[in-house]
Amino acid sequence: MDSGYVTLEQVAEHAGVSLATASRVINGSTRQVSQRLRDRVTASAQELGYLANASAQTLARNSSSLVGLLVHDIADPYFSSIAAGVTRCAEEQGLVLVLGSTGRSAQKEGRVLAALRSHRAKAVILVGSRSTDEESNARLAREIEAFRRQGGRVACVSQPGLPADTVSPDNASGAAALARHLMGLGHRRFAILAGPSDLRTARERLDGFHGALSAAGLELDHNNVMHGAFTRDGGYESTRRLMTLGTDATCMFAVNDVMATGAMAALRDLGMKVPEDLSVAGFDDIPTLRDLTPALTTVRLPLEEMGEQAAGLALDADHEGDFRVVTVPGEVVARESTAPPTVR
Amino acid sequence: MDSGYVTLEQVAEHAGVSLATASRVINGSTRQVSQRLRDRVTASAQELGYLANASAQTLARNSSSLVGLLVHDIADPYFSSIAAGVTRCAEEQGLVLVLGSTGRSAQKEGRVLAALRSHRAKAVILVGSRSTDEESNARLAREIEAFRRQGGRVACVSQPGLPADTVSPDNASGAAALARHLMGLGHRRFAILAGPSDLRTARERLDGFHGALSAAGLELDHNNVMHGAFTRDGGYESTRRLMTLGTDATCMFAVNDVMATGAMAALRDLGMKVPEDLSVAGFDDIPTLRDLTPALTTVRLPLEEMGEQAAGLALDADHEGDFRVVTVPGEVVARESTAPPTVR
DNA sequence: CACGTCCCGGAAAACTCTTTCCCAGAGTAG
DNA sequence: CTACTCTGGGAAAGAGTTTTCCGGGACGTG
Numbered sequence: 001m002d003s004g005y006v007t008l009e010q011v012a013e014h015a016g017v018s019l020a021t022a023s024r025v026i027n028g029s030t031r032q033v034s035q036r037l038r039d040r041v042t043a044s045a046q047e048l049g050y051l052a053n054a055s056a057q058t059l060a061r062n063s064s065s066l067v068g069l070l071v072h073d074i075a076d077p078y079f080s081s082i083a084a085g086v087t088r089c090a091e092e093q094g095l096v097l098v099l100g101s102t103g104r105s106a107q108k109e110g111r112v113l114a115a116l117r118s119h120r121a122k123a124v125i126l127v128g129s130r131s132t133d134e135e136s137n138a139r140l141a142r143e144i145e146a147f148r149r150q151g152g153r154v155a156c157v158s159q160p161g162l163p164a165d166t167v168s169p170d171n172a173s174g175a176a177a178l179a180r181h182l183m184g185l186g187h188r189r190f191a192i193l194a195g196p197s198d199l200r201t202a203r204e205r206l207d208g209f210h211g212a213l214s215a216a217g218l219e220l221d222h223n224n225v226m227h228g229a230f231t232r233d234g235g236y237e238s239t240r241r242l243m244t245l246g247t248d249a250t251c252m253f254a255v256n257d258v259m260a261t262g263a264m265a266a267l268r269d270l271g272m273k274v275p276e277d278l279s280v281a282g283f284d285d286i287p288t289l290r291d292l293t294p295a296l297t298t299v300r301l302p303l304e305e306m307g308e309q310a311a312g313l314a315l316d317a318d319h320e321g322d323f324r325v326v327t328v329p330g331e332v333v334a335r336e337s338t339a340p341p342t343v344r
Numbered sequence: 345m346d347s348g349y350v351t352l353e354q355v356a357e358h359a360g361v362s363l364a365t366a367s368r369v370i371n372g373s374t375r376q377v378s379q380r381l382r383d384r385v386t387a388s389a390q391e392l393g394y395l396a397n398a399s400a401q402t403l404a405r406n407s408s409s410l411v412g413l414l415v416h417d418i419a420d421p422y423f424s425s426i427a428a429g430v431t432r433c434a435e436e437q438g439l440v441l442v443l444g445s446t447g448r449s450a451q452k453e454g455r456v457l458a459a460l461r462s463h464r465a466k467a468v469i470l471v472g473s474r475s476t477d478e479e480s481n482a483r484l485a486r487e488i489e490a491f492r493r494q495g496g497r498v499a500c501v502s503q504p505g506l507p508a509d510t511v512s513p514d515n516a517s518g519a520a521a522l523a524r525h526l527m528g529l530g531h532r533r534f535a536i537l538a539g540p541s542d543l544r545t546a547r548e549r550l551d552g553f554h555g556a557l558s559a560a561g562l563e564l565d566h567n568n569v570m571h572g573a574f575t576r577d578g579g580y581e582s583t584r585r586l587m588t589l590g591t592d593a594t595c596m597f598a599v600n601d602v603m604a605t606g607a608m609a610a611l612r613d614l615g616m617k618v619p620e621d622l623s624v625a626g627f628d629d630i631p632t633l634r635d636l637t638p639a640l641t642t643v644r645l646p647l648e649e650m651g652e653q654a655a656g657l658a659l660d661a662d663h664e665g666d667f668r669v670v671t672v673p674g675e676v677v678a679r680e681s682t683a684p685p686t687v688r
Numbered sequence: 689c690a691c692g693t694c695c696c697g698g699a700a701a702a703c704t705c706t707t708t709c710c711c712a713g714a715g716t717a718g
Numbered sequence: 719c720t721a722c723t724c725t726g727g728g729a730a731a732g733a734g735t736t737t738t739c740c741g742g743g744a745c746g747t748g
Contacts, residue, residue, distance in 0.1 A: 018727065018728045018729075024707095037726090051461060054462040054464075057704080060707080075424050075427070075648070080424040101428065108435070264635065288421055293612070353734075364697075364698060365696085381696090404735040689748100695743090695745100702735100705733085709730085714724080717722080
């Protein structure tokens with residue numbers, strides 16, 4: 001019961017070959033090794049219970065098997081769904097996933113990125129849109145460049161515009177399609193829970209929705225657009241505020257499902273019925289939230305697949321050219337939370 | 345604009361000191377370095393943009409700043425909540441979190457554990473109960489031992505009985521308290537969605553609930569205990585099965601919230617009203633599921649805190665004695681999904 | 689003033705791999 | 719039969735840190 005480590009040198013000695021040969025057998029390099037020695041080495045490794053020292057390998061190869069995943073909040077089902085896709089993909093390739101939860105802090109993000117660089121991570125996947133603040137985006141772009149210069153690959157989800165491969169939902173089109181669907185039900189006056197005004201994803205969904213209304217000749221009353229946090233509680237708060245101020249809307253669009261969840265809770269607390277008193281629609285189609293009642297009309301995004309795709313982009317080593325952008329369409333899913341407006 | 349790396353040697357040269365001195369300054373070893381040299385080194389490091397090579401450090405120190413977190417499924421809100429707590433704690437200590445999603449496969453679990461060993465991870469946190477299968481538990485125990493022999497620390501959440509520090513919810517007491525609460529409402533005949541029969545957590549909750557019923561002189565009809573998957577769909581399926589077979593229960597206990605969610609969906613699809621036709625209670629109090637209607641009566645567990653506590657146990661370096669067990673009490677939260685039984 | 693002690697700087701070994709370079713032997717073409 | 723090319727094995731040079739060990743100077747004591 002030795003408590004120490006078995007090194008490759010010990011394996012080599014046990015097998016009666018040189019260190020070089022042992023290394024070539026264990027990691028399957030380009031060089032050939034005769035079947036005889038090959039068997040001897042694998043048998044010895046097996047017998048001694050050899051486990052390679054990952055840091056030594058990383059040091060020697062100057063490249064590790066680590067892959068980074070940066071999300072804002074892993075407890076948010078939006079991110080955890082994407083994370084599940086990334087995990088699956090990383091595991092398939094025998095890579096080790098490093099999870100960073102940044103809480104939307106650019107500083108934390110920088111720290112994690114530096115740690116990944118310091119570990120010579122093979123790739124990093126940045127999930128979730130940053131602010132539209134030019135300066136912090138520029139800093140992020142620089143960090144990405146530094147990462148890439150060191151031989152790492154970078155992919156983003158939901159953050160187009162960065163110097164990296166990107167998987168991005170078509171927020172504008174999805175929101176526009178949703179708007180058209182809702183207009184088709186007969187709605188003419190909308191309220192929007194628009195999330196933070198400087199968040200790219202929120203902004204695109206708002207603009208897409210707004211654009212479709214305009215195209216149909218409808219105005220969007222400024223008083224009906226509420227900005228607030230991109231969370232369940234943000235949706236709750238914004239809705240209460242909206243209702244306190246009063247609104248003539250017959251339908252409310254929350255730019256993501258968790259905000260819509262908060263909205264429905266607020267309406268319930270206010271004694272309003274969805275969809276009878278007000279229709280509510282969201283965006284994302286978070287799996288865990290599909291069991292809400294009334295079931296939420298929303299725009300479905302294949303979150304897990306998006307995670308897988310991003311991982312695929314980041315790990316597809318032999319691509320060198322321009323940055324690829326995969327646009328993921330959203331699909332309107334009509335459920336019970338929306339209905340034709342009640343005639344008053 | 346060099347595309348390469350800055351090494352400590354370059355920093356040392358730039359500062360006009362030896363490699364040893366530079367190392368002592370940068371990582372703050374036990375040895376003293378004069379203020380003068382200290383300043384010179386930090387200035388040089390700053391100026392050159394030095395970033396330590398983590399694998400070289402790991403190799404030299406034989407210990408890394410990696411911490412592993414093993415969950416069954418990161419998309420499950422139970423695990424992602426706990427993960428959020430662990431992440432926070434790890435980040436505070438400047439550690440890098442490695443996420444492994446095992447999908448309840450002992451084999452995958454073994455692979456991730458080996459990877460962590462190979463990286464000389466400082467600690468690993470195993471979340472979620474394994475099966476009650478003796479053999480796979482023994483194998484896991486051996487892996488844990490191997491990990492610890494290499495100097496790593498181990499903590500578990502919800503998996504007592506392993507040779508490691510443990511944070512464990514008091515499943516039996518929580519379920520018993522819930523049972524008493526439901527009996528207090530007037531229920532006498534219960535149905536139970538019991539999850540997999542070989543899953544420790546599920547079993548404990550079932551036994552705790554059952555025990556409280558027995559203590560009150562109530563029988564639990566075997567036909568009213570449904571085993572099935574520990575998931576939303578498992579809950580859905582089990583409920584449909586139960587209803588097809590027919591039941592005299594007035595109240596249903598699902599051993600976790602996600603199963604309860606599936607149960608409520610199934611009841612809705614069958615045209616039954618909760619709680620009028622049947623009361624439903626769950627366990628865990630998953631934050632994302634708090635907005636279900638009717639709101640779910642459940643047993644609240646402080647999931648994020650549990651994650652933090654586990655991380656705390658695993659990272660509290662100067663504890664050497666026996667395995668510590670932190671038992672986390674659950675608190676019954678009465679909501680709308682349960683009500684006194686309707687007199688028929 | 690001689691001697692021991694302390695403090696701090698540097699040289700070099702150690703950590704465990706990968707990979708380059710060299711070499712011996714076998715096979716092949718002329 | 720010579721000269722050349724392959725093939726596969728081994729020695730050794732890295733990769734970037736940490737840490738041990740050694741030594742020189744300052745300081746205090748007798």
